[in-house]
Amino acid sequence: MKKKPVSIRNIADELKISVTTVSFVLNGKAKEKHISKELTKKVLDYAKLINYRPNQIAQSLRTGKSKILVFMMEDISNNFFSKLARIFEDIAYDKGYKVIFCSNENDDEKSNELITLFNFRQVDGFIIVPSPGIKDTIENLIKDNIPVILLDRFFEGLDCNSVVIDNEQASFDATLHLIQNKFKNIGFITTASDQTQMMGRLSGYDKAVSQNNLKAITLQIPYSEINKGKSKEYIKEFLDQNPDLDAVFFATNYLAQSGLEVFKVKNPKLINEIGIIAFDDNDMFKIYDPAITSVHQPLNEISTALMDVMLPLLKKKDVAETTHQIMLKTELIVRESSLSK
Amino acid sequence: MKKKPVSIRNIADELKISVTTVSFVLNGKAKEKHISKELTKKVLDYAKLINYRPNQIAQSLRTGKSKILVFMMEDISNNFFSKLARIFEDIAYDKGYKVIFCSNENDDEKSNELITLFNFRQVDGFIIVPSPGIKDTIENLIKDNIPVILLDRFFEGLDCNSVVIDNEQASFDATLHLIQNKFKNIGFITTASDQTQMMGRLSGYDKAVSQNNLKAITLQIPYSEINKGKSKEYIKEFLDQNPDLDAVFFATNYLAQSGLEVFKVKNPKLINEIGIIAFDDNDMFKIYDPAITSVHQPLNEISTALMDVMLPLLKKKDVAETTHQIMLKTELIVRESSLSK
DNA sequence: TTTTTATACTAAAACGTTTTAGTATGTTTG
DNA sequence: CAAACATACTAAAACGTTTTAGTATAAAAA
Numbered sequence: 001m002k003k004k005p006v007s008i009r010n011i012a013d014e015l016k017i018s019v020t021t022v023s024f025v026l027n028g029k030a031k032e033k034h035i036s037k038e039l040t041k042k043v044l045d046y047a048k049l050i051n052y053r054p055n056q057i058a059q060s061l062r063t064g065k066s067k068i069l070v071f072m073m074e075d076i077s078n079n080f081f082s083k084l085a086r087i088f089e090d091i092a093y094d095k096g097y098k099v100i101f102c103s104n105e106n107d108d109e110k111s112n113e114l115i116t117l118f119n120f121r122q123v124d125g126f127i128i129v130p131s132p133g134i135k136d137t138i139e140n141l142i143k144d145n146i147p148v149i150l151l152d153r154f155f156e157g158l159d160c161n162s163v164v165i166d167n168e169q170a171s172f173d174a175t176l177h178l179i180q181n182k183f184k185n186i187g188f189i190t191t192a193s194d195q196t197q198m199m200g201r202l203s204g205y206d207k208a209v210s211q212n213n214l215k216a217i218t219l220q221i222p223y224s225e226i227n228k229g230k231s232k233e234y235i236k237e238f239l240d241q242n243p244d245l246d247a248v249f250f251a252t253n254y255l256a257q258s259g260l261e262v263f264k265v266k267n268p269k270l271i272n273e274i275g276i277i278a279f280d281d282n283d284m285f286k287i288y289d290p291a292i293t294s295v296h297q298p299l300n301e302i303s304t305a306l307m308d309v310m311l312p313l314l315k316k317k318d319v320a321e322t323t324h325q326i327m328l329k330t331e332l333i334v335r336e337s338s339l340s341k
Numbered sequence: 342m343k344k345k346p347v348s349i350r351n352i353a354d355e356l357k358i359s360v361t362t363v364s365f366v367l368n369g370k371a372k373e374k375h376i377s378k379e380l381t382k383k384v385l386d387y388a389k390l391i392n393y394r395p396n397q398i399a400q401s402l403r404t405g406k407s408k409i410l411v412f413m414m415e416d417i418s419n420n421f422f423s424k425l426a427r428i429f430e431d432i433a434y435d436k437g438y439k440v441i442f443c444s445n446e447n448d449d450e451k452s453n454e455l456i457t458l459f460n461f462r463q464v465d466g467f468i469i470v471p472s473p474g475i476k477d478t479i480e481n482l483i484k485d486n487i488p489v490i491l492l493d494r495f496f497e498g499l500d501c502n503s504v505v506i507d508n509e510q511a512s513f514d515a516t517l518h519l520i521q522n523k524f525k526n527i528g529f530i531t532t533a534s535d536q537t538q539m540m541g542r543l544s545g546y547d548k549a550v551s552q553n554n555l556k557a558i559t560l561q562i563p564y565s566e567i568n569k570g571k572s573k574e575y576i577k578e579f580l581d582q583n584p585d586l587d588a589v590f591f592a593t594n595y596l597a598q599s600g601l602e603v604f605k606v607k608n609p610k611l612i613n614e615i616g617i618i619a620f621d622d623n624d625m626f627k628i629y630d631p632a633i634t635s636v637h638q639p640l641n642e643i644s645t646a647l648m649d650v651m652l653p654l655l656k657k658k659d660v661a662e663t664t665h666q667i668m669l670k671t672e673l674i675v676r677e678s679s680l681s682k
Numbered sequence: 683t684t685t686t687t688a689t690a691c692t693a694a695a696a697c698g699t700t701t702t703a704g705t706a707t708g709t710t711t712g
Numbered sequence: 713c714a715a716a717c718a719t720a721c722t723a724a725a726a727c728g729t730t731t732t733a734g735t736a737t738a739a740a741a742a
Contacts, residue, residue, distance in 0.1 A: 005462050007698055018722045023700060034719050056463050057407065058698030060398045061727045068441075075427060076442075082423035086416060086444060093443075093458065100409075101417075101442050102434075103427060117434065121346050122397045260628040268630060284625035287601040289609060348728055359692045364730060375689050399728035402697050 006050050015042060022047075026054070060122075068098050069310070070118050072111065073129040073151070075103045080253055080280045080297065081129075087303040088127075095307065097124070106223065108133040120144055125310055127151055132195055142320055147313035149306055153197040154325070161313065163305045163326045167197050170295050170330040171204025174249060174277045177293075177332060179212050181340040183247035183275045189235060189259060190251035192220035201251045201279060217242055221255070231258040236266060247275030247338070253282055256292070276337035290336035301328050347391050356383060363388075367395070401463075409439050410651070411459050413452065414470040414492070416444045421594055421621045421638065422470075429468075429644040436648065438465070447564065449474040461485055466651055468492055473536055483661055488654035490647055494538040495666070502654065504646045504667045508538050511636050511671040512545025515590060515618045518634075518673060520553050522681040524588035524616045530576060530600060531592035533561035542592045542620060558583055562596070572599040577607060588616030588679075594623055597633070617678035631677035642669050 024033040030040040073081040104111040125147035150162040219238040250256035256278035285292035353360040371381040414422040445452040466488035491503040560579040591597035597619035626633035
């Protein structure tokens with residue numbers, strides 16, 4: 001019933017040679033180790049014949065490398081992250097790495113739990129979208145010489161690899177685009193967060209409105225309330241209190257979703273009268289009516305940047321030696337919702 | 342710089358006892374193996390003090406269990422699958438299992454590649470949304486005594502665990518709902534596929550229309566064309582050729598997306614005049630205008646069913662001994678798009 | 683008193699690899 | 713003709729666990 005998988009030993013025994021020789025051949029070291037052409041061929045042929053697959057667990061134990069990466073994000077069911085995961089998956093598999101995706105809900109406790117669960121050493125590297133309070137944890141990973149890349153946001157004062165986008169510029173450009181389309185009272189709906197990505201988005205908006213002598217009209221919803229599903233109430237109240245708003249810029253995709261829901265319930269016509277931009281694109285935006293303008297992150301470039309930074313890191317003796325901070329540009333996808341009405 | 346992690350041996354040496362004893366204690370076998378209370382406490386305390394974490398790779402090598410599950414789906418960036426992944430993730434971690442998610446694009450070659458990549462034996466179990474032609478591969482996994490659960494679809498004539506929904510009933514109910522809302526010419530847009538889930542959806546639709554003396558108006562788009570991004574052209578042509586359609590039922594979420602896009606481009610008013618139902622829900626559907634009625638799969642129940650079937654399987658000597666076929670009910674979420682106009 | 687049973691602990695093998703440090707033979711070189 | 717080198721291969725340790733099959737002593741039963 002359960003036939004045992006073939007091992008290197010079976011090959012050695014069958015061919016009456018040592019496991020060492022078999023191992024050398026299978027690892028492509030035949031030349032270097034002076035294994036004769038004939039024997040090399042014999043081993044290779046036989047291995048193929050019996051469909052030999054190395055036991056990766058044994059390899060891992062011996063080499064200390066698991067060929068597994070952990071990709072920890074906020075929430076894999078979020079359109080932005082799932083799209084990114086899909087692309088990264090292919091790139092990683094291509095390089096022979098498996099990926100364990102997990103979601104930390106931007107929660108510190110969950111992040112730490114997950115990181116300890118992966119047991120530090122049994123994983124070759126981490127890609128982490130960090131929750132606000134895990135700077136120390138990250139620092140410890142680096143001290144333990146474990147490859148880490150921060151994604152989407154980073155920590156001021158921590159010298160760590162990171163791949164992020166230019167949030168401030170993206171937000172500035174989007175706001176400016178609204179201004180150029182004659183919108184005067186532009187609301188900015190964001191989270192009450194001091195994480196770098198949100199700070200950048202806020203300051204980009206602030207810069208654009210103040211440079212154009214408009215006033216900043218901002219709603220910052222506490223994270224705890226968002227998790228309780230209260231964002232819609234906050235947005236509704238914000239709209240009520242600012243009846244003169246003629247445009248809204250949502251700082252995240254889930255806020256945009258809540259916002260659109262509020263519009264629909266509150267006053268279906270509003271959606272065609274008010275300017276709208278969302279940070280992060282969504283497949284559905286282009287078929288919405290009006291089609292929603294959005295800030296699109298370069299998913300392919302992010303993924304390749306991650307792998308480009310990760311691969312050399314995996315080979316290095318000392319991961320803290322040199323770090324890479326990569327900042328990528330976004331693209332504003334202009335659709336109907338942000339054009340002069 | 343790279344401090345070596347502590348091993349069971351370090352504990353043994355420090356306390357001047359054998360590794361066996363330490364292992365017994367750490368595995369909670371102190372009682373059973375007659376280790377004294379005092380020594381047990383000493384070991385536990387010291388292990389905690391030095392923050393001992395077992396090397397899971399070594400454990401895996403010895404026990405043959407990796408505590409890793411593979412969850413292979415069509416495409417993790419698809420809203421349905423990413424939502425499911427998010428829920429399953431929590432359930433699995435709760436039980437001490439890590440999950441490797443991967444996407445097969447419903448392609449046989451990719452499926453087989455991935456399955457061999459995971460190397461059969463180095464993973465405790467598979468949850469697979471199978472592409473059409475991998476029945477043999479699945480059969481071989483079962484012969485090799487590897488736990489497998491098929492998800493979303495299954496193979497006729499293959500005795501394998503599965504968790505699916507009642508597609509025929511779901512489709513029948515949805516179609517009937519359109520009929521009850523006075524729609525007479527209901528188009529069904531689906532993939533040209535003989536996979537069980539699509540066959541079920543088609544036959545549910547067929548049954549409903551024929552029972553009500555309506556004619557079936559069906560578009561079946563070949564998979565290859567969908568992958569080439571041609572679905573929109575097919576749908577457009579279908580709409581042109583069937584100008585009398587007053588409702589459309591999309592058999593998958595990506596077809597619904599393409600369909601809505603076609604509506605928007607072709608004739609924005611159409612969307613308010615025609616009845617629409619989509620198979621699989623999407624966060625954006627409820628904020629669409631009109632809000633889109635959809636067939637909602639019970640994601641929580643699916644995930645728990647998967648784990649409920651998987652856990653005993655992981656303990657069993659012979660996975661083929663008894664198999665479970667679970668079929669769950671869907672829910673029709675009625676929104677504006679399917680109500681009498 | 684001898685035999686059995688219970689308690690407390692351990693040596694060593696095993697899991698399947700990789701890698702270090704060899705050996706044995708033949709071929710050049712000085 | 714010995715020393716150096718090249719070729720072809722291997723024994724055994726190591727990675728960090730779990731587990732089998734013990735040993736040694738003390739207490740209970742015969």
